[in-house]
Amino acid sequence: MDSALVIGGTRFIGRHTVEEFLEADYEVSIFNRGNHENPFAGDDRVEHVQGDRTDTAALERAQEVVDPDVVVDCVAYHPRDVRAATDIFADVSAYVYVSSGSSYGAERVPKREGETPLEPCNDEQAVDDSPQTYGNRKAEGDRAVVEAAAEGVDAMAVRPTVVYGPYDYTERFDYWLHRVGAYDRVVVPGDGLSLWQFAYVEDVASALRIVAERGEAGEAYNVGDRNAPTLGQWVELIADAMDRPVHPVGASANELASAMLAPEEFPLYRDSPHLLSTEKLHALGWDSTPHEAALAKTVAEHRESGRTGEDEGPDREQTEIILGTI
Structure with missing residues (x-):
C-alpha cells in the first residue's frame, strides 16, 4: 500500500484530500501545528505528525517518520516553503503543490497552463503575507516546482480556482x-x-490524487468546474x-x-471573467462533479x-x- 503525507490536512482542501487518499486505499499521515480541530482524531487510519511546516527540522522529521510515497502540500504560501519541501522530499514518487488560479498574471479567457503568463514575484513580494501578493507568491511557487523538476524531483502543481464545498471556513x-x-x-x-469559475472541493481533492498518480513532473494542472x-x-x-x-x-x-x-x-x-481551461487535467481522467x-x-x-x-x-x-x- 502506498503512503501519502498531507501537509495541512485538517481544515478545508486538506481535509477532503485526506479523505480522497483514504478512499483510494493509501496509508495517510498529516503534518501540521495542531492549531485547529483534527477531524481525524481517533481515526487509526490517519497518523498525525505535529510541527510547523516553516520549520525545516520539523519537516525533515515528518519525512523520516512517515517516509511517504506521495506528498500533497496544501499550506505552502511562500516560495521558500515549496523550495524547502521539494528538497526534503526530493525522492518521493510525487510532490504535489497546491497552487492557485491567482498565479495567472494576464486576463485571458480561458487561462491555460504553459500559455497564459504568470504573475511576477520580486524578493519583497516573496516574503510578504498580505492578500495583495498572494498570486505573486503562488506563481513563484509554481516556478519553484519547475526548477525542482529540472533537478529530477517528481514535483507538480495543481491550480484551483476559488473553491467551495463542505467545511469552507472562508464563508x-x-x-x-x-x-x-x-x-x-x-x-x-x-x-x-x-x-468567476468555482471548483468543488472534492474535485480539487481528486485532482490532487490523480496528478500525484498520473501527472508529469514540472507540469501544472488547472482545476475548476467544467461548467x-x-x-x-x-x-x-x-x-x-x-x-x-x-x-x-x-x-x-x-x-x-x-x-x-x-x-x-x-x-x-x-x-472580469476568470475561467481556467481544465482540458489538461481532464486528459488524465479527471472530471468535475x-x-x-x-x-x-x-x-x-x-x-x-x-x-x-x-x-x-x-x-x-x-x-x-x-x-x-x-
Whole structure:
C-alpha cells in the first residue's frame, strides 16, 4: 500500500484530500501545528505528525517518520516553503503543490497552463503575507516546482480556482447560501453576470490524487468546474438545491451606489471573467462533479454548521435599500 503525507490536512482542501487518499486505499499521515480541530482524531487510519511546516527540522522529521510515497502540500504560501519541501522530499514518487488560479498574471479567457503568463514575484513580494501578493507568491511557487523538476524531483502543481464545498471556513460561499436560505429576493451585483469559475472541493481533492498518480513532473494542472455559471445563475442553482422560491435581483454599479455599495464588496464577485481551461487535467481522467450533487452536500453541511458568511459582504439592511429601488 502506498503512503501519502498531507501537509495541512485538517481544515478545508486538506481535509477532503485526506479523505480522497483514504478512499483510494493509501496509508495517510498529516503534518501540521495542531492549531485547529483534527477531524481525524481517533481515526487509526490517519497518523498525525505535529510541527510547523516553516520549520525545516520539523519537516525533515515528518519525512523520516512517515517516509511517504506521495506528498500533497496544501499550506505552502511562500516560495521558500515549496523550495524547502521539494528538497526534503526530493525522492518521493510525487510532490504535489497546491497552487492557485491567482498565479495567472494576464486576463485571458480561458487561462491555460504553459500559455497564459504568470504573475511576477520580486524578493519583497516573496516574503510578504498580505492578500495583495498572494498570486505573486503562488506563481513563484509554481516556478519553484519547475526548477525542482529540472533537478529530477517528481514535483507538480495543481491550480484551483476559488473553491467551495463542505467545511469552507472562508464563508464566502456561505454568504450566498445564507442569503438564499433566509430571503426570497437576493441582490446580485453587476446584473448577476459576474463570471468567476468555482471548483468543488472534492474535485480539487481528486485532482490532487490523480496528478500525484498520473501527472508529469514540472507540469501544472488547472482545476475548476467544467461548467461555469455566472453569479446570478449560482443563486438560482442554490435556490434549487435548497428548494427555495428565490428571485435573484441583478443590480448595476449605479443602483448599488444608491446604498453606498460597490460590486466588489460582495463575495465571489469579479469584474472580469476568470475561467481556467481544465482540458489538461481532464486528459488524465479527471472530471468535475455535477452542480446538483456538489450543492446537495454543500447545502447539507452549511445547514448544520451555523456559518452565515454575514461578515463577508453587505448586510441585509443595505441590500434592502437596493431592493426598494429596483
